[in-house]
Amino acid sequence: MKEYGLIGKSLKHSFSEKYFNRKFEEDKTEAVYRNIEIESADLLRNIIEKNTMLQGLNVTIPFKEEVIPFLDELSDDAKAIQAVNTLKIERHPYLKLTGFNTDHIGFRQSLNPLLQNKSRINALVLGSGGAAKAVKYSLHLLGIEFVVVSRAPEGNQIHYSEIDQEIIESHKLIINTTPLGMYPDKESYPDLPYDFLNEGHICYDLIYNPQKTVFLEKAEKQGSKIKNGYEMLVLQAEASWKIWNKLKSIPSE
Numbered sequence: 388m389k390e391y392g393l394i395g396k397s398l399k400h401s402f403s404e405k406y407f408n409r410k411f412e413e414d415k416t417e418a419v420y421r422n423i424e425i426e427s428a429d430l431l432r433n434i435i436e437k438n439t440m441l442q443g444l445n446v447t448i449p450f451k452e453e454v455i456p457f458l459d460e461l462s463d464d465a466k467a468i469q470a471v472n473t474l475k476i477e478r479h480p481y482l483k484l485t486g487f488n489t490d491h492i493g494f495r496q497s498l499n500p501l502l503q504n505k506s507r508i509n510a511l512v513l514g515s516g517g518a519a520k521a522v523k524y525s526l527h528l529l530g531i532e533f534v535v536v537s538r539a540p541e542g543n544q545i546h547y548s549e550i551d552q553e554i555i556e557s558h559k560l561i562i563n564t565t566p567l568g569m570y571p572d573k574e575s576y577p578d579l580p581y582d583f584l585n586e587g588h589i590c591y592d593l594i595y596n597p598q599k600t601v602f603l604e605k606a607e608k609q610g611s612k613i614k615n616g617y618e619m620l621v622l623q624a625e626a627s628w629k630i631w632n633k634l635k636s637i638p639s640e
Contacts, residue, residue: 389418390440391631394431394454394474395447398422400570400596402620403445410628418442428453435476435484443631444474445624446486451517460485470520473627487630490521493623494593495529501589501612502529502560508589509557511536513577514564515544518593522564534558536577547578555583561606563592568600576601586610595620 393403407420423434428450435441446454451470455461458471462485465471471486502508510526510533512519519535526533534554535544545554561584567575579602584590590606593616603613 388440389442390438391418391420391443391445392423392441393420393445393447394423394425394434394450396424396426396449398424398447401447402595403447403624406621406624407628425450428457431457432482432484436482439478441476443476443627445627446472446474448517455486458484458486462487464488464491464524468520468524470517472521472623473630475630487627488521488524489623489626489630490518490619491525491528492626493619493621494522495525496622497614497616497618498525498529498591501591501614508559509533510560510562511550511554511558512562512564513579515539515541516564519564522562522593531560533560550579552580552583555580555588559587560589560591563590563594563600563602566594568592568597568602569594570596573597574601576605579605581605581609584609584611586612588612589614592616593619 391407393401401422404420404422411418431454451472454471465486465488468488468491471488472490473487475485477483508531510531512522512533512535515535515537536547537544540546563577565577567577584606588611590603590611591614592600592603594600595615595617598615603615607613
C-alpha cells in the first residue's frame with residue numbers, strides 16, 4: 388500500500404490527514420496518509436529511507452524553510468518562494484527528493500473570485516514568516532502591490548503601530564498570515580484599527596480553525612468581504628496529489 392504523510396512538529400489538529408484518508412476512501416485508492424511528527428528537519432531523509440512505501444510528503448511549520456538544505460531539487464516556484472510544502476519522493480535509481488510549493492496555487496485560486504479589479508487594489512500582508520512568502524509570491528503574480536506588516540519590521544516592512552486610517556483606506560486587501568486567532572488561542576487577533584474597514588475591503592485569513600477568527604468577525608461587522616483558509620488548503624492539497632501521481636513539474640494553476 389502506498390503511503391503519504393505530513394511532516395511537522397505538532398500535528399494533532401492537522402487538516403491533511405483527515406482530508407487525504409477520506410479522499411482515499413471515497414476514491415477507493417489503496418493508500419494511507421499519516422502524520423509524522425519530528426523534532427528536527429535533519430531527520431527527514433532518515434525517515435524517508437526507513438519508510439520505503441512513502442511516495443510523497445507535505446511539510447508544515449516549522450519546517451517549510453528548514454527542509455530545503457536536505458532536498459536534491461526545487462521547483463522554480465519553490466526556489467522563488469524559498470519555502471516548501473510538498474515533497475515528491477523518487478527512489479529509483481536512487482533516492483531523490485524534490486521540493487514544491489503548492490500553497491501559492493491554493494491561495495491564488497481561492498482569492499481570485501474575490502477580486503474584481505486587481506490593478507486597482509493594494510494589499511497589507513500581516514506577518515513576515517514562511518506562510519507570508521507564498522502569499523507575497525502570489526500577489527506578485529497577480530500584479531497586486533503590497534506592504535508587509537511585522538512586529539519586527541525589516542527593510543520596507545512596517546510595524547502594526549504605523550497602520551492608520553490612511554493606510555487602511557488605501558489597502559483594500561488585508562491578508563492575515565500569522566497564527567493569531569488559531570485554535571486553541573481563538574481570542575487573539577492582529578492589532579489593527581478595524582473601525583476604518585468598510586464594504587470595499589477584502590479580509591482573508593489563512594487560518595481555517597476556527598472557521599471565523601476574531602479578525603474575520605471584526606472585518607465582517609464593518610461590512611468587509613471575508614474568507615478563511617479552508618479552500619486554500621483543499622486546493623493546495625489537490626495540487627500536491629497531482630504532483631505525486633501525475634506530473635513531474637508543479638502545476639501553475
